[in-house]
Amino acid sequence: MEREVIESEMILPTQFRFKKIQMHEKYTKGQARSRQWKHLKQIIPAENYQNYPPHLPNYVNIESPPSMHPRKQICDITGFEAPYSDPRTHMRYANTEVFKIIRSLPNEYVQSYLALRNAAVVLK
Amino acid sequence: MEYILDFAFDRLGADRSPINHPILITECACNPVHSRSKMAELLFDTYGVPSIAFGVDAAFSYTYNQQRGICDKDGLAICSGFNTSHVIPFINGEPVYEACCRTNVGGYHVTDYLKQLLSLKYPHHMSRLTWEKVEDLKMEHCYITLDYASEVKLFQKGVKEAEEKTRCWQLPWTPAPVEEPPSEEEVARKAALKERQGQRLREMAEAKKTSKINELENELKGLEFLIHQLRNVNGIDEQSFLSETGYVSKQEIESAIVKVTQSLRKTKGGQEEIEPDVFNAEKFTLIDIPDNMLTPEQVKEKKRQLFLKTTSEGRQKAKQKRFEEELERERLNKEEEQRRIENPELYLEQLRVKYKDLSEKVDQRKRQKTNGNNGNENNVSGGVGRGERLNAAQKERMRLLATAAFDRGKGEDTFGIKDEDWQLYKKMSKDNDDEDEGPNEDETELARVASKLREIDPTFFPKSEAGSSGTEPPRFRPLTKEDFQILIGVERFRCPEILFHPNLIGIDQAGLDEMVGVSIRRLKSSSQTVEESKCLTNSVLIIGGSCLYPGMSERLEAGIRMIRPCGTPIKILRASDLVLDAWRGASSFASTKHFQRQVFNRTDYYEKGEDWLRQYQLKYTF
Structure with a gap:
């Protein structure tokens, strides 16, 4: 059974009389079951949306466009409005006290704060 | 599914x-x-x-x-x-899918954002912030403001209203048991017990020593008797007599006697302190005699004696000096104590000023060392990167590295022909070598003053620890109720705000409105x-x-x-x-x-x- 199923603590018998094909018949032992679930990133290219007229709605083109409002700059730590940004860590901050905190933070914390708004430095 | x-x-x-x-x-x-x-x-x-x-x-x-x-x-x-x-x-009554739109932000993101924010704010309570708990917090306390900017201003100013809006989650906390000082009776009892144990140990050591002395003396007597007897026995019987006793020759017996007497002297120890001195005086007999009156062997011997004498004298001098220093320190301590007793407040003030001065000095030094990195441990983006200022030694090193890298390409490679070339590597590998020198005088003095202050001033705590209190539970004082509280103020409306401004979590899409x-x-x-x-x-x-x-x-x-x-x-x-x-x-x-x-x-x-x-x-x- 998959990890998620075990975590959810559903108690399931192995045999269901209402099923035509039992779970263990479909997936013989040892077969990697999770491999056949496609990720959304794999599904979308397989849909071949480019072959269909663009005015028809599909999963991709109903996504919202980027916001037209000016971006809100808020302090990464306190959530206050942040007029400043630290050139070294690239964190936004509201005032000098927050700045002191930022400068005393170890790098991993800085990175996880940045990761919250998807701005962390990702090493590949 | x-x-x-x-x-x-x-x-x-x-x-x-x-x-x-x-x-x-x-x-x-x-x-x-x-x-x-x-x-x-x-x-x-x-x-x-x-x-x-x-x-x-x-x-x-x-x-x-x-x-x-x-x-x-x-x-x-x-x-x-x-x-x-x-x-x-x-x-x-029919949905128009042509005109619908979707933003990939939902309850999951709100909970995750709240969880991350809280665990970064309270890293030492991270284990308590489980997904389920945070979800509960979100359901119970989060709300959406009409205007984020004005709401956050309230909190920034620290108005009473904001305080009322701040929720506090008290984690299970039990006050540390206060240790009662042991009663006098107990102290006395413990001291007596210790004393008794000490006494017993001393007695045991004494008994062991006397028994050993006895043993050695007996052995010595036996050996002396043996030699005495050996003299009485005539030449032919000597061999058989010796083989009976287990010794091979007369010399062996004599050397055994010498050994036993020596160890006897050692065990008796204390009483024979004076003897070595006499020995010393005897040892250096040759020193005062001019060289030309001695045989070559004696000259050699004299040199050895001279060397021994100077070293022993040097040792004695160092001992003397140490003793004097000790005295001096004691005197200074006493003086300080005197001053403290006379005027405790003034003394404390002076000490604080001194501490501040020293710590600034040390900080300055550190900063110079780490190229204006503010003395923080946060020098990851700093370090020896481009655009950072370097001190002279580091500059020299960078120059060497650069020239070494660029020299390779042009002309024939003559590197390594001269021996000095290899010195280059030594210079290059030395990075920040001044970091390695032990704590300088200022630092030791700083440590001393800090320890002193800690002793007499309950409100004092060293700076470095105060600085880090933001990220880890302060260890230098007993943990209080407040350390086990999780305050949720701005987070209450900051997290749901991402539904309206997804770019707060880096999703570049339009918000709900x-x-x-x-x-x-x-x-x-x-x-x-x-x-x-x-x-x-x-x-x-x-x-x-x-x-x-x-x-x-x-x-x-x-x-x-x-x-x-x-x-x-x-x-x-x-x-x-x-x-x-x-x-x-x-x-x-x-x-x-x-x-x-x-x-x-x-x-x-x-x-x-x-x-x-x-x-x-x-x-x-x-």
């Missing part, structure tokens, strides 16, 4: 094979055909379901509420779920009449678990008013049950005749093909 279906059917009491009911499955708007076909295959093949239908949850919910008279047949549904948020316009504008715009472009789109905002239904936050309707109304033309009627309506209405709608829909006409069965699915499935859409009105 199969497990979920197993579970559901099992709990519904399906025990006869197979399931003999049509199934209505909800899906998201514009579900990819791959997901649809997988689901259909699973239901048809594994469970033997006769027929199925797919419908959008938000549409069921809207229809249900329309039947209840909550919303009109033309309107908008704002549905914010766990992973995504949708805005779907409805015209004549803007999505309404986007949706209406798309509706217009897909050739719908303008009149219809105008009155859409008169019936905006909010659905979904993420719309449960208090203040949601007000905020949406304000947001929509901003983007719609002046005078547009706006009415925000809450669904009768935000979470379960989709199920209720689907269930009432499934019980109509209308549903029976829209299902498709296994043969339909396999004969009509993928394109048909792609275009399959449920009609919600009849």
Whole structure:
């Protein structure tokens, strides 16, 4: 059974009389079951949306466009409005006290704060 | 999904094979055909379901509420779920997918954001912040502000109102047991016990020593007697006598005597302190005699003696010096103590000033060393990177490295012919070598002053520890109730704010209020009449678990008013049950005749093909 199923603590018998094909018949032992679930990133290219007229709605083109409002700059730590940004860590901050905190933070914390708004430095 | 279906059917009491009911499955708007076909295959093949239908949850919910008279047949549904948020316009009770839009922000993101923020704020309580707990916190305390900027100002100013809005979560905490100082009786008892043990040890050592002395003396006597006897025995019998005693020769016996006497002297120890001195005086007999009066061997001996004498004298001098230093330190300490007793406050003040001076000095040094890195441990982005200032030694090193790198290419390589070339590597490898020197004078003095201050001043704590108290539980004082509190102030409305400003978590899409504008715009472009789109905002239904936050309707109304033309009627309506209405709608829909006409069965699915499935859409009105 998959990890998620075990975590959810559903108690399931192995045999269901209402099923035509039992779970263990479909997936013989040892077969990697999770491999056949496609990720959304794999599904979308397989849909071949480019072959269909663009005015028809599909999963991709109903996504919202980027916001037209000016971006809100808020302090990464306190959530206050942040007029400043630290050139070294690239964190936004509201005032000098927050700045002191930022400068005393170890790098991993800085990175996880940045990761919250998807701005962390990702090493590949 | 199969497990979920197993579970559901099992709990519904399906025990006869197979399931003999049509199934209505909800899906998201514009579900990819791959997901649809997988689901259909699973239901048809594994469970033997006769027929199925797919419908959008938000549409069921809207229809249900329309039947209840909550919303009109033309309107908008704002549905914010766990992973995504949708805005779907409805015209004549039918969803218009051409004009709907989706932003990938939902309850999951809010909880995750809250969890991350809190665990970064309270790193030492991270283990307490489980997903379930944070979810509970979110449900209970999060709310949506009408205006984020003005709300946050309140907190920034620290107004009383903000304090009232701050929630406090007290983690289980028990005060550390206060250690009672042991009573006098106990102290006395312990001291006596210790004394007794010490006494016993001393006695044991004494007994051992005397027994050893006795032993040695006996041995010595025996050996002396042996020699005495040996003298009496004549030449021929000597061999046999010796073999009887176990010794090979007379010399051996004598050397044994010498050994025993020496060890005897050592064990007796204390009483014979003076003797070595006498020895010393004897040892250095040759020193005062001029060289020309001695044989070559004696000259050698004299040199050795001279060396021994100087070293022993040097040792004595060092001892003397150490002793004097000790005295001096004691005297200084006493003086300080005197001053402290005379005027404790002044003394404390002086000490503090001294501490400050010293720590500044040390800090300055450190900063110089780390090239203006403010003496923080946070020099990861700093270090020896480009654009950072370097001190002279580091500059030299960089120059060497650079020249070494560029020299390689041009001309013939003569590196390594001269021996000095190899010195280069030594210079290069030395990075920040001044870091390695031990703590300088200032630092030791600083440590001394700090320890002194700590002794006499309860309010004092060293600077470095104070600086780090933000990230780890302060260790230098007993933990208090406050250390086990998790305060949630700004986070209460900061986290749900991402539904309106997804860029706060780095998702570059329109927020809920803007999505309404986007949706209406798309509706217009897909050739719908303008009149219809105008009155859409008169019936905006909010659905979904993420719309449960208090203040949601007000905020949406304000947001929509901003983007719609002046005078547009706006009415925000809450669904009768935000979470379960989709199920209720689907269930009432499934019980109509209308549903029976829209299902498709296994043969339909396999004969009509993928394109048909792609275009399959449920009609919600009849």
